[in-house]
Amino acid sequence: MSKQKIVKAGIIGGAGYTGGELLRILINHPSVEIAFIHSNSNAGNYIHEVHTDLFGETELKFTGEYNYNIDVLFLCVGHGDARKFLDANPFPASVKIIDLSQDFRHTEKSTIDYPGTDNSARQFVYGLPELNRETIKTAANIANPGCFATCLQLGLLPLAAKGILKSEVHITATTGSTGAGQSLAPTSHFTWRNDNLSVYKAFDHQHLKEIKQSLTQLQSGFDQEVNFIPYRGDFTRGIIASMYLNSDLTEEEAVKLYTEYYAGHPFTHVTTRNIDLKQIVNTNKCFIQVQKKGNKLFIISIMDNLLKGASGQAVQNMNLIFGLDETAGLRLKAVAF
Amino acid sequence: MSKQKIVKAGIIGGAGYTGGELLRILINHPSVEIAFIHSNSNAGNYIHEVHTDLFGETELKFTGEYNYNIDVLFLCVGHGDARKFLDANPFPASVKIIDLSQDFRHTEKSTIDYPGTDNSARQFVYGLPELNRETIKTAANIANPGCFATCLQLGLLPLAAKGILKSEVHITATTGSTGAGQSLAPTSHFTWRNDNLSVYKAFDHQHLKEIKQSLTQLQSGFDQEVNFIPYRGDFTRGIIASMYLNSDLTEEEAVKLYTEYYAGHPFTHVTTRNIDLKQIVNTNKCFIQVQKKGNKLFIISIMDNLLKGASGQAVQNMNLIFGLDETAGLRLKAVAF
Amino acid sequence: MSKQKIVKAGIIGGAGYTGGELLRILINHPSVEIAFIHSNSNAGNYIHEVHTDLFGETELKFTGEYNYNIDVLFLCVGHGDARKFLDANPFPASVKIIDLSQDFRHTEKSTIDYPGTDNSARQFVYGLPELNRETIKTAANIANPGCFATCLQLGLLPLAAKGILKSEVHITATTGSTGAGQSLAPTSHFTWRNDNLSVYKAFDHQHLKEIKQSLTQLQSGFDQEVNFIPYRGDFTRGIIASMYLNSDLTEEEAVKLYTEYYAGHPFTHVTTRNIDLKQIVNTNKCFIQVQKKGNKLFIISIMDNLLKGASGQAVQNMNLIFGLDETAGLRLKAVAF
Amino acid sequence: MSKQKIVKAGIIGGAGYTGGELLRILINHPSVEIAFIHSNSNAGNYIHEVHTDLFGETELKFTGEYNYNIDVLFLCVGHGDARKFLDANPFPASVKIIDLSQDFRHTEKSTIDYPGTDNSARQFVYGLPELNRETIKTAANIANPGCFATCLQLGLLPLAAKGILKSEVHITATTGSTGAGQSLAPTSHFTWRNDNLSVYKAFDHQHLKEIKQSLTQLQSGFDQEVNFIPYRGDFTRGIIASMYLNSDLTEEEAVKLYTEYYAGHPFTHVTTRNIDLKQIVNTNKCFIQVQKKGNKLFIISIMDNLLKGASGQAVQNMNLIFGLDETAGLRLKAVAF
The missing domain is CATH 3.30.360.10 (Dihydrodipicolinate Reductase; domain 2)
Structure with a gap:
C-alpha cells in the first residue's frame, strides 16, 4: 500500500465508550479519514459535546445519516444491535465491517445472509491478531473479541x-x-x-x-x-x-x-x-x-x-486488513500513574 | 431523665442514605427503640436487604404504615416532601419532629399550620447545637441543617x-x-x-x-x-x-x-x-x-x-430534646484510613 | 462477671495501624480501662498526635514505660518483635497476653519458656473464636490470627x-x-x-x-x-x-x-x-x-x-477471656459507603 | 525547517516522574532522536525497568555518562540541582537547555555565568508559550514553568x-x-x-x-x-x-x-x-x-x-525552538475515564 492510501471510516454508535475510544485513536491516525460518526441520540451535536476531552481537537459532529462511500465501517453498538443493524442495512461488499459487539464472534453465528443480492453473505473472522493475523489480513469482516x-x-x-x-x-x-x-x-x-x-x-x-x-x-x-x-x-x-x-x-x-x-x-x-x-x-x-x-x-x-480489549484492537484489525503498519495510530502514551 | 427512659422513634424515608445512617446509629443507641421504618418502595423488605451492611445486626423490616405511638419522628425524605408529608399527616403534638430536609430551615418558612386542630401549628427550630443548643433542648420540632x-x-x-x-x-x-x-x-x-x-x-x-x-x-x-x-x-x-x-x-x-x-x-x-x-x-x-x-x-x-452534616446531627438534636447525654449513640469509631 | 468488672489493659506498640484500631475500640469499650499505651517512638506525645482522628476523644498519652498492674496486655508490634519483647519482659502469670503478631500462631512455636520462674511458660491459644471459642474462654494467652x-x-x-x-x-x-x-x-x-x-x-x-x-x-x-x-x-x-x-x-x-x-x-x-x-x-x-x-x-x-482480621478480633478474644459479652465494644457502625 | 531535520536530545535525571513523561513523549516524537538518558541511580538499567509501562516500546538504557553531541538537553532534576549541574557542566552554546526545575524561572536568577569561556553566560527565557511564544522561538535556554x-x-x-x-x-x-x-x-x-x-x-x-x-x-x-x-x-x-x-x-x-x-x-x-x-x-x-x-x-x-504543567510543555518549547510544528509529538490520546 502506498503511503498516500487513506482509509475512509464510518462509525455507527459513536457516542458510547468504545465509540469514543475509537474516535480518540482515529483522529490522530495517519492513514484514516473519518467519513461520518453516526449517533441516533446525538445527531447534530459536536463530538466534543459528548466526548468532552476532544474539545479543541476536532470540530466533527455526529450525524443521523450514513452512506456507503467508505472503506470500513465500525459498529460500536450494543450486543444484538449489530446484527439488527446489518440486517436492515446491507452495505456493499466493498465496505469492510469491524463489529465490536459479540454478535458474530461465535463460529455458528459468524455469518449474515443477504439472499438474492450481490453481497450474498458476510462471513466474520474472529479478530484476535495473536490468533488469526494472517486470516485477518484478507478478511472482509471482523468480529472484534470481547x-x-x-x-x-x-x-x-x-x-x-x-x-x-x-x-x-x-x-x-x-x-x-x-x-x-x-x-x-x-x-x-x-x-x-x-x-x-x-x-x-x-x-x-x-x-x-x-x-x-x-x-x-x-x-x-x-x-x-x-x-x-x-x-x-x-x-x-x-x-x-x-x-x-x-x-x-x-x-x-x-x-x-x-x-x-x-x-x-x-x-x-x-x-x-x-x-x-x-x-x-x-x-x-x-x-x-x-x-x-x-x-x-x-x-x-x-x-x-477499552483498547486492546475493544477499540484499540479494532484499529489493529483495520490496520491489518488495509495493509497498514500494524501499530499505526496505536503507539499511545501510557497514563502510567 | 431517668436512665430507664427509652425514646420511641419512627422514621419516614428509611431507604435513602440519611435514613440508612440514622438506622446505623439508632440500632446501637442505648436509649432508643425503633418503632417503625417507613418506606413506600421497600415495605415488607428487611432493612438489611437495602442497607446490606446491617445484615446480622437487625431483623427489622420496612413498613408501609406508621402510627402516632412514638416520641419522635425523623423525616428522611426529599426536599419538598417533608412539608407535603406533614401537611397530609398531622401527627399529634406529643410527637417531636426532626426533619432532615431543607423544608423548614428558613425562618420565614419554619412553621406548618394545622388550623382548627389541637396542634394548631408546628414551629421548627434550626437544629445546629453549636448555635441553638438551649433552644433545641425545649424544641418541639427541628429543622436539621444542611x-x-x-x-x-x-x-x-x-x-x-x-x-x-x-x-x-x-x-x-x-x-x-x-x-x-x-x-x-x-x-x-x-x-x-x-x-x-x-x-x-x-x-x-x-x-x-x-x-x-x-x-x-x-x-x-x-x-x-x-x-x-x-x-x-x-x-x-x-x-x-x-x-x-x-x-x-x-x-x-x-x-x-x-x-x-x-x-x-x-x-x-x-x-x-x-x-x-x-x-x-x-x-x-x-x-x-x-x-x-x-x-x-x-x-x-x-x-x-452524612453524620455531623445530617443523620448524626439529627440524633444529637434528639439527644438534646429528650435530655439524654448529647453524645449518646454518637461515640462512633472513625474509619481513619 | 458482674457489671462492675473493669478490665485493665496495656498496649505495646500503640502507634501502628493495629495499635490505633485497638485504641479506637477500647476507648469506647464499656468494660475496659486503658492503663498504658507504650510506644518507643512516641513516648510523651498525645495519642491524638499520631492517631489524629482521636482528637477530641481522649487526652491519653503514649508512655515509654509499662507496668504489670494490668489484666491484659496487647502486643501490637511487628512479627518477631513480640517474642523478643516477651523474652525480655516476663510479665506475671496474672496478666493475659493477646499477641497480634504471627510469633505464636504455629503450634510448634506457640510457647515461650521462663525456666526457673513461677510463670514457667506461656502457652498461646490460636485466637479464632469460630474455631476455638471454648478454649479461648479459659486461655491465658492468645495468638491472634492473621x-x-x-x-x-x-x-x-x-x-x-x-x-x-x-x-x-x-x-x-x-x-x-x-x-x-x-x-x-x-x-x-x-x-x-x-x-x-x-x-x-x-x-x-x-x-x-x-x-x-x-x-x-x-x-x-x-x-x-x-x-x-x-x-x-x-x-x-x-x-x-x-x-x-x-x-x-x-x-x-x-x-x-x-x-x-x-x-x-x-x-x-x-x-x-x-x-x-x-x-x-x-x-x-x-x-x-x-x-x-x-x-x-x-x-x-x-x-x-484491621478489625475482624486484627484488632477487632483481639478485643473479641479479650471479651471471651474475661467473660464479657462477646460483642462488647464491637457493635461498630459500618462505613457502608 | 525541512522534514528531514531530527533533533538530538539528551536527558539528565531520566528516572523521575518528569523524566519518564518526557521519555513517553519523545519516544514517539517524529523529529526527535534520544541521544542519552542519564541517571546516576539507574545507569546500565533498561528504561523499562524503571518506567515499566515502556516495556515493549524501547530497549534504551540509562547511562552514567553524557556528551555534548546533542541539540537540546532536558534537565529533569530536583530544584537546586539544575543550577548545580550546569555550574559543573558548561555545555557548549550549541546545545539548547530546557530546565524543568524552578532554578531559572525568576528574572533575577535567570542567568548562569561561565566567565572566561566562549559561552560566557546562559540566559533563560520563561517557557510559557501562551506568554512568550515569540521569545521562546529564538531562545537558547528555557526555564520551564511550574x-x-x-x-x-x-x-x-x-x-x-x-x-x-x-x-x-x-x-x-x-x-x-x-x-x-x-x-x-x-x-x-x-x-x-x-x-x-x-x-x-x-x-x-x-x-x-x-x-x-x-x-x-x-x-x-x-x-x-x-x-x-x-x-x-x-x-x-x-x-x-x-x-x-x-x-x-x-x-x-x-x-x-x-x-x-x-x-x-x-x-x-x-x-x-x-x-x-x-x-x-x-x-x-x-x-x-x-x-x-x-x-x-x-x-x-x-x-x-505532568504534561502541560511539566514535560509536555517542555516538548512544546522544544518544538518552538527548533521550528517544528508546535504540536509535534503532543497530540496525545486523553485517558478520558
Whole structure:
C-alpha cells in the first residue's frame, strides 16, 4: 500500500465508550479519514459535546445519516444491535465491517445472509491478531473479541498452540468500570463502587464461549474445564487476570514458549518481572508474566479493556486488513500513574 | 431523665442514605427503640436487604404504615416532601419532629399550620447545637441543617458571635458523592467521578441562605458577601471547607475565640495542627483549624456530610430534646484510613 | 462477671495501624480501662498526635514505660518483635497476653519458656473464636490470627469440621493497603497504588501455614493443596476472598452446613445474596456467601482486615477471656459507603 | 525547517516522574532522536525497568555518562540541582537547555555565568508559550514553568494583557499526587491519601512568585493580592483551579477576551461549558471555563500537571525552538475515564 492510501471510516454508535475510544485513536491516525460518526441520540451535536476531552481537537459532529462511500465501517453498538443493524442495512461488499459487539464472534453465528443480492453473505473472522493475523489480513469482516476474552486468551494461547492445555484452568480477573458501559446502574454508582470489589457471573461469564472456541481452534478436542471468576474493580480502565493450571513445563520452557509465540506481535509482551495493572492503561499493549510455582504454571495477563480489549484492537484489525503498519495510530502514551 | 427512659422513634424515608445512617446509629443507641421504618418502595423488605451492611445486626423490616405511638419522628425524605408529608399527616403534638430536609430551615418558612386542630401549628427550630443548643433542648420540632451549611457555619460562628465578620468571606468546599444521594446521575457514575473534581453551583449554592440566616442571628445586620465555590469530590464521605477573610485578630486571639466558643460542645474541636478530611470520616465530629496568614484569618473545617452534616446531627438534636447525654449513640469509631 | 468488672489493659506498640484500631475500640469499650499505651517512638506525645482522628476523644498519652498492674496486655508490634519483647519482659502469670503478631500462631512455636520462674511458660491459644471459642474462654494467652488467615478460614472451616475438604482448593483474595502497615514502600505509594491491582506471594503467602493448621485441627489428615493468589487492592480496608473446590453438597446442603456452623457466632453471617467488600468495612463482621456452580462449591468471604482480621478480633478474644459479652465494644457502625 | 531535520536530545535525571513523561513523549516524537538518558541511580538499567509501562516500546538504557553531541538537553532534576549541574557542566552554546526545575524561572536568577569561556553566560527565557511564544522561538535556554504556575497563569493572562487585573484574586487549586514526585512521604502513602483532601502552603506557595512576575510582565505595576489555597488531591494526575476577582467585564466580553487571547495557541481552549478535571488528563491541553457571577469574573482552569504543567510543555518549547510544528509529538490520546 502506498503511503498516500487513506482509509475512509464510518462509525455507527459513536457516542458510547468504545465509540469514543475509537474516535480518540482515529483522529490522530495517519492513514484514516473519518467519513461520518453516526449517533441516533446525538445527531447534530459536536463530538466534543459528548466526548468532552476532544474539545479543541476536532470540530466533527455526529450525524443521523450514513452512506456507503467508505472503506470500513465500525459498529460500536450494543450486543444484538449489530446484527439488527446489518440486517436492515446491507452495505456493499466493498465496505469492510469491524463489529465490536459479540454478535458474530461465535463460529455458528459468524455469518449474515443477504439472499438474492450481490453481497450474498458476510462471513466474520474472529479478530484476535495473536490468533488469526494472517486470516485477518484478507478478511472482509471482523468480529472484534470481547475484553475479558482477549485478556484470558492471550494468557493461554501459547499452551493451546502446543496442545498442552491438559488440566483444569483456574482464572480470576478484575475489570474496570468502563467494561460495563456508560449506562447508569447501581453497580456503577460511585458511592457504591469506590473502594469496593465484588464478584459477578462466576463460572458463567459469556466470554467463556469465545475463549473455548479459540483454544479448541489451536488444540483440537480441548475439553478441560475453564473456571473463571470475574470481579468488578474500583478503577475505570484495565483488566488483570491471574490464571494457573498443572503443567510439566519448567519456568524456562514456559517463558521460551510464550516469548516465541508472541515474537512478531507488536503489542503482546512476555516477562518474568512482576507486573501491575497500570503499566498498560491507555495503551494497546498486553503484558504477560509467566511463572512456575510448584507444579503450577502461573500466568498474569494485563491489558486495557477499552483498547486492546475493544477499540484499540479494532484499529489493529483495520490496520491489518488495509495493509497498514500494524501499530499505526496505536503507539499511545501510557497514563502510567 | 431517668436512665430507664427509652425514646420511641419512627422514621419516614428509611431507604435513602440519611435514613440508612440514622438506622446505623439508632440500632446501637442505648436509649432508643425503633418503632417503625417507613418506606413506600421497600415495605415488607428487611432493612438489611437495602442497607446490606446491617445484615446480622437487625431483623427489622420496612413498613408501609406508621402510627402516632412514638416520641419522635425523623423525616428522611426529599426536599419538598417533608412539608407535603406533614401537611397530609398531622401527627399529634406529643410527637417531636426532626426533619432532615431543607423544608423548614428558613425562618420565614419554619412553621406548618394545622388550623382548627389541637396542634394548631408546628414551629421548627434550626437544629445546629453549636448555635441553638438551649433552644433545641425545649424544641418541639427541628429543622436539621444542611451538610455544607453545617461545615461552613461551624467555621464562621465564633466570629459572628463577636460581631467581627466585617469583610467579604471566601469559601471553597468539596463534598463526597453521598452528598448527592443515591439516585443515579452522570455525575455520580463511577467512570466519570473516579479521580475527578468539578465545580458546581458556584456562588449560588442553596445552603448560602441558611448560612447567612445564622450569621445574622449572631451578628445583627450582617451584610458581607459570602463567596462559596462548591466542588464535587472523588470520595464518598466528608466535606472539607477552606475559608478566609480579612481580620484584625492575631492567630492567638482567633484560636482563643474559637476554642472558647466551642468549649462544652462535645463534637466540635479547634486546633492549630494541620487537618485532613479523613480524620473525621464516619464520626459526628467537626475539626476546625485556625490560622492567621498576613491579614487573613484562614479557617479549615472538616466533617462527615452524612453524620455531623445530617443523620448524626439529627440524633444529637434528639439527644438534646429528650435530655439524654448529647453524645449518646454518637461515640462512633472513625474509619481513619 | 458482674457489671462492675473493669478490665485493665496495656498496649505495646500503640502507634501502628493495629495499635490505633485497638485504641479506637477500647476507648469506647464499656468494660475496659486503658492503663498504658507504650510506644518507643512516641513516648510523651498525645495519642491524638499520631492517631489524629482521636482528637477530641481522649487526652491519653503514649508512655515509654509499662507496668504489670494490668489484666491484659496487647502486643501490637511487628512479627518477631513480640517474642523478643516477651523474652525480655516476663510479665506475671496474672496478666493475659493477646499477641497480634504471627510469633505464636504455629503450634510448634506457640510457647515461650521462663525456666526457673513461677510463670514457667506461656502457652498461646490460636485466637479464632469460630474455631476455638471454648478454649479461648479459659486461655491465658492468645495468638491472634492473621488477616488473610481469618478471612480464608472462615470460608472453609465448616467443610473441614465435616471432614469433607476432599479436593484441591482454589483461592484468590485481595487486601487493602492497611494490610501492609504504615511503613513507606513503593507499593504503598499513592501514585503507584491508586487504580492499580497486583499479585504478590502467589502460592507462597505465609498465612497458608496457619490456615492448614486449623483445617487439619478439624479434619484430621487434611492434605489437599490450597492454592492461594493474594492481590494488593487499591483501597485501604478490607479483604475479599473467593474460593472454590469440588463438592458433593448441594447448595442447599452447603448453606445449611455453614449456617449451622456459625449459629451462635455473633460476627460471622452466611448468606446466598451477592455480597461486596464494603458491606463489612469498619465492622468486626465477616459475611460468607455460599453458592453451588456445577460441581463446584463457591464461597466468597469478606471482612475488615484491621478489625475482624486484627484488632477487632483481639478485643473479641479479650471479651471471651474475661467473660464479657462477646460483642462488647464491637457493635461498630459500618462505613457502608 | 525541512522534514528531514531530527533533533538530538539528551536527558539528565531520566528516572523521575518528569523524566519518564518526557521519555513517553519523545519516544514517539517524529523529529526527535534520544541521544542519552542519564541517571546516576539507574545507569546500565533498561528504561523499562524503571518506567515499566515502556516495556515493549524501547530497549534504551540509562547511562552514567553524557556528551555534548546533542541539540537540546532536558534537565529533569530536583530544584537546586539544575543550577548545580550546569555550574559543573558548561555545555557548549550549541546545545539548547530546557530546565524543568524552578532554578531559572525568576528574572533575577535567570542567568548562569561561565566567565572566561566562549559561552560566557546562559540566559533563560520563561517557557510559557501562551506568554512568550515569540521569545521562546529564538531562545537558547528555557526555564520551564511550574505546574500550578502554568494552570493559574493561563486563567489570568488575558486579563493582565488588557491591564484589567484590578482587584484581589482568589484562587483554590487541587493537584494530583504526581505533583509531589516519587519520593515516599507520609502524605504520599496510599493509606493516608486515598479518599482524602488536605490543604498545604496556603497563601505561601512558591509558584506565586513566577505567577506575579508574569502578570507584571503583561500589566505593568500589577500589585493586587493573589490569594492561593493549594490542596493535595486523591488522584494522581491533573490540576483544577478555580479563581475569581471583581470585574467590570460582562461574561460575553470576558469570553471574547479569553478566546481572542488564546486564538492560535493550539493547546489552550476557552469554553463556557462546565469542565471537569479528567477531560485533560494525559494530554498537553488546558481548558479554561469563563463565567460571570454577579460582579465576579469566575475562571476554572484544568491541565495535566505532568504534561502541560511539566514535560509536555517542555516538548512544546522544544518544538518552538527548533521550528517544528508546535504540536509535534503532543497530540496525545486523553485517558478520558
